[in-house]
Amino acid sequence: MRTSKCDVVVVGVGGQGVILISEIIGRAALKSDLTVRGAETHGMAQRGGSVVNYIRVGCRYSAMVSPGKADVLLALEPAEALRYAHFLSPEGTALVNTKPVMPVTVTTGVATYPQIEEIIEPLTRMCKEVKTIDATSLAAQAGHPQAANVVMLGALSKYLPIEREVLAEALEETVPPKFLEINKKALELGKIEVE
Amino acid sequence: MREYLLGNVAIAKGILEAGAGVIAGYPGTPSSEIVDTLAPLAKDLGIHVEWSVNEKVALEVAIGAAWTGTRAVATMKHVGLNVAADPFMTSAYLGVKGGLVVISADDPYCHSSQNEQDTRRYALFARVPCLDPADPQEARDMTLLAFDLSEEFGIPVLVRPTTRVSHARSDVLVGAPKKRLDNPKFEKDPACRVALPIHARPLHVELLAKQERIEAALEKMPWNQFTKRGNVGVIASGIAGLYAEEAIAELEADVTLLRIGTCPPPQKMIAELLEHVQKVMVIEEMDPITEEFTERIARKVNPEVEILGKATGHIPGTGELDPFAVRNAIAKLLDEDAIDAPALDPEVEKILPPRPPALCPGCSHRAAYYAMKKAFGKDAVYPNDIGCYTMGVQMGTVDTCLCMGASITIAAGIRFGGEERNICCVLGDSTFLHAGLPGLLNAAYNKARMTITILDNSITAMTGHQSNPSSGCTACGDATAPVSLEEVSRSLGAGLVETIDPYDLDASIEAFERARDYDGLSVVVAKRACVIDAVRHGIRRPGFRVIEDKCTGCKKCVRFGCPAIEFDEVAKINALCSGCGVCAQICPNDAIEVAE
Numbered sequence: 001m002r003t004s005k006c007d008v009v010v011v012g013v014g015g016q017g018v019i020l021i022s023e024i025i026g027r028a029a030l031k032s033d034l035t036v037r038g039a040e041t042h043g044m045a046q047r048g049g050s051v052v053n054y055i056r057v058g059c060r061y062s063a064m065v066s067p068g069k070a071d072v073l074l075a076l077e078p079a080e081a082l083r084y085a086h087f088l089s090p091e092g093t094a095l096v097n098t099k100p101v102m103p104v105t106v107t108t109g110v111a112t113y114p115q116i117e118e119i120i121e122p123l124t125r126m127c128k129e130v131k132t133i134d135a136t137s138l139a140a141q142a143g144h145p146q147a148a149n150v151v152m153l154g155a156l157s158k159y160l161p162i163e164r165e166v167l168a169e170a171l172e173e174t175v176p177p178k179f180l181e182i183n184k185k186a187l188e189l190g191k192i193e194v195e
Numbered sequence: 196m197r198e199y200l201l202g203n204v205a206i207a208k209g210i211l212e213a214g215a216g217v218i219a220g221y222p223g224t225p226s227s228e229i230v231d232t233l234a235p236l237a238k239d240l241g242i243h244v245e246w247s248v249n250e251k252v253a254l255e256v257a258i259g260a261a262w263t264g265t266r267a268v269a270t271m272k273h274v275g276l277n278v279a280a281d282p283f284m285t286s287a288y289l290g291v292k293g294g295l296v297v298i299s300a301d302d303p304y305c306h307s308s309q310n311e312q313d314t315r316r317y318a319l320f321a322r323v324p325c326l327d328p329a330d331p332q333e334a335r336d337m338t339l340l341a342f343d344l345s346e347e348f349g350i351p352v353l354v355r356p357t358t359r360v361s362h363a364r365s366d367v368l369v370g371a372p373k374k375r376l377d378n379p380k381f382e383k384d385p386a387c388r389v390a391l392p393i394h395a396r397p398l399h400v401e402l403l404a405k406q407e408r409i410e411a412a413l414e415k416m417p418w419n420q421f422t423k424r425g426n427v428g429v430i431a432s433g434i435a436g437l438y439a440e441e442a443i444a445e446l447e448a449d450v451t452l453l454r455i456g457t458c459p460p461p462q463k464m465i466a467e468l469l470e471h472v473q474k475v476m477v478i479e480e481m482d483p484i485t486e487e488f489t490e491r492i493a494r495k496v497n498p499e500v501e502i503l504g505k506a507t508g509h510i511p512g513t514g515e516l517d518p519f520a521v522r523n524a525i526a527k528l529l530d531e532d533a534i535d536a537p538a539l540d541p542e543v544e545k546i547l548p549p550r551p552p553a554l555c556p557g558c559s560h561r562a563a564y565y566a567m568k569k570a571f572g573k574d575a576v577y578p579n580d581i582g583c584y585t586m587g588v589q590m591g592t593v594d595t596c597l598c599m600g601a602s603i604t605i606a607a608g609i610r611f612g613g614e615e616r617n618i619c620c621v622l623g624d625s626t627f628l629h630a631g632l633p634g635l636l637n638a639a640y641n642k643a644r645m646t647i648t649i650l651d652n653s654i655t656a657m658t659g660h661q662s663n664p665s666s667g668c669t670a671c672g673d674a675t676a677p678v679s680l681e682e683v684s685r686s687l688g689a690g691l692v693e694t695i696d697p698y699d700l701d702a703s704i705e706a707f708e709r710a711r712d713y714d715g716l717s718v719v720v721a722k723r724a725c726v727i728d729a730v731r732h733g734i735r736r737p738g739f740r741v742i743e744d745k746c747t748g749c750k751k752c753v754r755f756g757c758p759a760i761e762f763d764e765v766a767k768i769n770a771l772c773s774g775c776g777v778c779a780q781i782c783p784n785d786a787i788e789v790a791e
Contacts, residue, residue, distance in 0.1 A: 036366055037364070048555065050550040061440060063364065063365065079548060082543065082547055086537045086539050102769070104551070104756065107753070111549060122539075126537075
């Protein structure tokens, strides 16, 4: 028996705005009268480290998504997509921002960063569909590269059991007014990208 | 009203709904957001919210408040309760008037902690009831009810969320804040407030005498839920109960389930389950507390029953559980096949660069460590402490980390143990004020020759930038005189005290050399705002760039380890640069300059 309507795993690097995505989806789920669960990374793990958040829409159990069960893997960074690829259901979708963030192990020459093809190819074998999105450029186009998280949320909106208008309303209530226009554009650009 | 809330925010709401008047805590992941949430609301609600200097202080402040009849709370992480254990143990004897709730957040898997200790052990140790929430809604509900329980039995009550509750989000039903008590008053009652032996003896008798009534009350709590089905059973405590419920639904299994939300656990319900089943699995994170109760009860009511759990190796004794692990454990209980955990192909995994957490670009701790290592050398001994700066382990300047404030005392012990090399220990301002002061006093008093470095960014950074006595403001934002770390160090007995700006590399190295050569106890205070905090206060410094023609590719800057410095034949400074300028001072070829 399925125990959740939609399980999403959001991954990225500390500081990319992973938590904002959870806040907006949570708010939108409440407006849609759906139960919602989320889990996030705080403290030590945040400082430039790899972060993973879980969001379960239409779920009344715990916030944790099991490996092999994610309907969507939303990756704000490509290497992180691969790091958490085992969460994907074989029927799932991976949405991947193609802009890398170099870990300190790479900048100091201890490790090397793989080619983007080396990341995407194994992903395609682990789920039904992989969509690559140049979210950072699209966010820059919307007004600020930092809004890449909202571009990715826009792409995710196609897969959520939540009306897009409701998600846009939730975005409006969550982001500071001075960045609202940029974020609205970013959400729209992300939506178009997966259509 | 239904809101999408973080577990810790849900707890804060429960505290307000209970009408608590005093909330004191010391930051520690995963507990910090409780006070973070309440502090900005304190003035409007007329309540007292403070960041205390440590957990013992926080709990004593809360006990004092509860003795006036005001409802009070102390918040901390699990290891904080070790610091507060002294007042905690005896407060169970002396009791309370206003409800006193102690929130101690556990961290299975050590996401952000130095150990995995189970707060429920403290509950049993002190004979204090403990509530064990499974999700943010239960965390709010239990916090609210804990005050009633505390007042009914005149005893502190523990609430023990875990990381996956404190940092989970969920739709939570909350109510309005309640006004705090109107006429608080401390009433003199030496027999109950003065822990002299003559008072403590009868109070201990009384504490034991009320256990039966407390257990009867806990037994009836709504979070202890018995669902009678087939003759195979699961007993699951706290968040494991939620995992078990999901696994049973997923497996569509005919399993009898007892979900437990209290410690001590409901012993009558456990007995009833044991009489009904032939085989039972006990599932809980960390210590096998419910399992031990189950074994004890089984000996009386059904010695034949097969009990699976940590003792039999069916449930791991360390780390955190998750729905996947619990699903497989229950499948095994039902003699069904476990599912293999999907995993990344090891060949693919090899191409992934590790991404450990690191000091921020421009973090002054990195600069201070660099200067320290230049002066003291690779061979010196570097005892360290708890904070962001523990991540300096990658720089070779972190040799020990035990608990809050132990850098200084361990350093002294290493000296007295016979180590003759130079010793330079390191801790942050908040950790120094938390538990470093007695260590410094002791080192000075007992004549330890060593150097103490206080990395002073005037904030408790790791846990989310909480204020402390060096910050110049209280938790609620009121201005207060910042304590001078230099003057405190001098008055506690440090013979030499140096202050440095870590961004000024040469001056810092010279100061560390003087401290190193001082024949006694020396202190170096490295003063520089946290880069994250500086940006939040609108301080932006121009970034730096590499003059490619001048760069010889020596990689000295790269080895500094700042995430803003990359290398591709020549060094390159990326957009993460926060403009500290230390790399420009390290470069032997003057190849790094301020970007136009």
